[in-house]
Amino acid sequence: NAGVMQNPRHLVRRRGQEARLRCSPMKGHSHVYWYRQLPEEGLKFMVYLQKENIIDESGMPKERFSAEFPKEGPSILRIQQVVRGDSAAYFCASFPGLAGSDTQYFGPGTRLTVL
């Protein structure tokens, strides 16, 4: 997972605040996936983005959550009006998006704690 950057690594928010999680993919990768890992569980797919496009958001809650991957800059996962149930580790995975490519590269994650 070297090369995929996520920040902050740890984020504490009070209920009702906003959380912004950032992911910078590996150099040359134009695709990003976001996953959420609740305590004692595996990773659950949230959203798949290509630069300036949302390809698949089938795993993202319909309210309060949004994601973007602008032409310049990192991908951002935004959670509005956080609740305690949003406490989790959020991982992004970088993907080259080239034909024949098959491996995602994971970042170190952002651990969100909602008080």
Place this chain on the structure above:
Amino acid sequence: AQSVTQLDSQVPVFEEAPVELRCNYSSSVSVYLFWYVQYPNQGLQLLLKYLSGSTLVKGINGFEAEFNKSQTSFHLRKPSVHISDTAEYFCAVSASAGKSTFGDGTTLTVKP
């Protein structure tokens, strides 16, 4: 749609003993299969992957896995574990570029 079942949530084992972590999957299409390791408070590191070809796949840290299409399994094995192998292990499947479905994980605890 795909699903992954990791049959053991916790596997305790003594150092230098062999270990097998079991993974079964279901999918209506051909899939890629992966095993990842996660150390406490860290991200996921790819151990090995099966795409096609030989059903026995060798990965890093002495791990290997065997793809069994008829049993839809992809069990992870290591002949002799070390204390440093203590971690969470995740099996994952992917039917298309990138997007993966993960199992709930198996906690491997290696005891001295």
